[in-house]
Amino acid sequence: MNHVESHLMSDTKQFPGTSAEAAPMASGCPFHAAATAPDFAILREHPLHPPEQLKDLRQRPGPTKVRLWDGSETWIATHYEDVREVLADPRFSTVTTRPGYPFVSQQRRDVLVNGRPNFTFMDPPDHTKFRRTMARMFTVERFSRMRPFVQTVVDDLFDAMERKGAPANFVDDFALQVPVRVLAQLVGIPKEGQELFLQAGKDRFDLSGDATLSHGSGEVLWNYLDSLLAENERTPGDGDEVITRLVVDQIATGKFSRDDAILVINQLLVAGFDTTASTITMGTLALLENPDQFAKLKSDQAAVENAVHEILRYASVLQFHSSRVAREDVEVGGKLIKAGEGMLALLHAANRDPAEFPEPDKFDIERHAAHHVAFSYGIHQCLGQSLARLELQVVFSTLAKRFPNLRLVKPLNEIEFAAHSLAYGPHEFQIEW
Amino acid sequence: MRIKVDVEKCIGAGQCVNAAPAVFAQNEDDGMVVLLNQAPPESMAAGVRSAIRLCPARAIVFDD
Ligand code: HEM
Ligand code: SF4
Numbered sequence: 001m002n003h004v005e006s007h008l009m010s011d012t013k014q015f016p017g018t019s020a021e022a023a024p025m026a027s028g029c030p031f032h033a034a035a036t037a038p039d040f041a042i043l044r045e046h047p048l049h050p051p052e053q054l055k056d057l058r059q060r061p062g063p064t065k066v067r068l069w070d071g072s073e074t075w076i077a078t079h080y081e082d083v084r085e086v087l088a089d090p091r092f093s094t095v096t097t098r099p100g101y102p103f104v105s106q107q108r109r110d111v112l113v114n115g116r117p118n119f120t121f122m123d124p125p126d127h128t129k130f131r132r133t134m135a136r137m138f139t140v141e142r143f144s145r146m147r148p149f150v151q152t153v154v155d156d157l158f159d160a161m162e163r164k165g166a167p168a169n170f171v172d173d174f175a176l177q178v179p180v181r182v183l184a185q186l187v188g189i190p191k192e193g194q195e196l197f198l199q200a201g202k203d204r205f206d207l208s209g210d211a212t213l214s215h216g217s218g219e220v221l222w223n224y225l226d227s228l229l230a231e232n233e234r235t236p237g238d239g240d241e242v243i244t245r246l247v248v249d250q251i252a253t254g255k256f257s258r259d260d261a262i263l264v265i266n267q268l269l270v271a272g273f274d275t276t277a278s279t280i281t282m283g284t285l286a287l288l289e290n291p292d293q294f295a296k297l298k299s300d301q302a303a304v305e306n307a308v309h310e311i312l313r314y315a316s317v318l319q320f321h322s323s324r325v326a327r328e329d330v331e332v333g334g335k336l337i338k339a340g341e342g343m344l345a346l347l348h349a350a351n352r353d354p355a356e357f358p359e360p361d362k363f364d365i366e367r368h369a370a371h372h373v374a375f376s377y378g379i380h381q382c383l384g385q386s387l388a389r390l391e392l393q394v395v396f397s398t399l400a401k402r403f404p405n406l407r408l409v410k411p412l413n414e415i416e417f418a419a420h421s422l423a424y425g426p427h428e429f430q431i432e433w
Numbered sequence: 434m435r436i437k438v439d440v441e442k443c444i445g446a447g448q449c450v451n452a453a454p455a456v457f458a459q460n461e462d463d464g465m466v467v468l469l470n471q472a473p474p475e476s477m478a479a480g481v482r483s484a485i486r487l488c489p490a491r492a493i494v495f496d497d
Contacts, residue, residue: 135463140451381444381490
């Protein structure tokens with residue numbers, strides 16, 4: 001783990017959670033009156049489960065308040081129904097310059113306030129323009145045509161792993177490679193650009209990191225995309241890569257500026273790999289820690305579609321992304337959220353709400369979980385979800401078929417996790433088979 | 434059962450297409466929902482209900 005002396009660390013438990021002391025709770029802390037909100041827990045006690053604090057706070061009805069790193073207070077929604085209500089309600093905004101918008105760390109604030117624009121942080125109608133333009137390139141039908149390509153990517157990576165022999169680095173040599181190669185193909189990014197978006201994504205997602213790093217690698221990627229687009233505008237292609245479609249259908253027709261096109265490509269690249277890679281690694285760990293579930297997948301390939309819903313629910317890797325601020329007074333779960341108050345719709349908490357998913361901490365690939373909120377909900381629900389599901393289906397069905405004896409080289413409690421990443425997951429672990 | 438969709442609300446997430454492919458499709462031009470059957474038979478009711486629950490934009494409703 002990255003032992004950064006960060007404000008995020010204070011008042012929360014150190015992973016792997018040797019301390020028995022719980023994060024201070026409003027009701028239990030002897031020094032604070034019940035009115036004081038508890039510090040928001042980011043660190044997990046157990047790598048496969050969200051912080052215990054969320055379970056405690058979910059005991060109370062409706063959203064509750066927590067204190068953030070800068071001392072400000074925000075609401076958090078931990079109940080499944082509340083999270084869906086918040087995310088579906090247009091009275092909540094994602095615009096980060098609105099007073100009251102809750103930032104989960106200082107790095108996040110600096111990145112979101114000073115960084116390049118991104119349509120996740122726009123409300124309609126600005127958001128609508130980008131989302132509608134992208135939706136036609138992201139249909140279910142289009143991705144079903146991409147399945148053979150994804151299968152080839154996965155097969156090639158597993159072939160290489162077998163040639164080299166065990167043990168293999170699962171994160172760098174497999175889990176990251178799948179989405180990086182798939183995204184490069186989908187968008188039309190040459191090999192030399194792949195390193196750039198890997199770095200930009202990593203820096204941006206490190207909540208405890210230095211925002212100037214994210215700014216630096218973000219600008220390098222932005223400028224690279226600028227020249228790549230300029231080149232494509234001079235000699236437009238005729239394929240169906242995102243970059244070609246943007247140049248031909250949007251820029252050439254005057255609907256998009258070049259900056260608009262850079263914005264969406266940049267966002268796809270940065271949103272699409274760490275999320276997918278972390279879901280691959282967390283799903284693999286969940287299967288290895290639950291051999292009965294892995295056995296079911298090995299014996300029944302048809303189970304993979306449902307297993308992927310459960311893996312997404314259980315992993316919920318994008319834990320703190322869905323931050324909102326109320327534009328006007330809104331009632332959620334019986335609580336009045338006043339205009340200008342922040343709200344974190346906690347996807348990992350919602351996906352472990354026992355009212356929606358009985359025995360939520362049990363990993364059960366046969367459970368009904370398609371309605372999880374790991375891709376969020378409402379108008380910002382993941383644009384790339386059909387692609388992500390496709391990648392995960394191909395990965396897990398192939399993994400079960402080719403590596404039935406898959407094992408961790410070191411036990412789970414010796415693996416280090418990116419506890420402060422926007423996309424939660426292990427830094428690296430080795431596998432053998 | 435009768436249903437209707439609000440294309441203005443739709444964001445083209447395609448959840449409905451996955452849940453009930455005989456009832457919903459996505460328009461080639463803009464990825465928005467196309468209702469293939471306004472009165473799906475009882476045999477498709479489970480898929481339609483699931484689509485209504487999954488649609489992130491709440492763009493599908495019963496029409497009665
Ligand atoms: C398992 C993998 C993935 C997970 C868990 C995931 C999760 C999410 C979540 C939770 C959001 C909503 C954020 C919010 O409400 O603030 C989101 C939005 C988004 N995702 Fe994904 N994502 C994944 C893969 C992908 C891929 C592969 C792509 C692109 C090819 C992608 C592109 C996007 C984009 C563009 C948005 C912004 C949508 C908008 O604001 O309208 N994601 N994703
Ligand atoms: S699920 Fe809803 S938002 Fe997605 S395509 Fe269907 S109608 Fe549109």
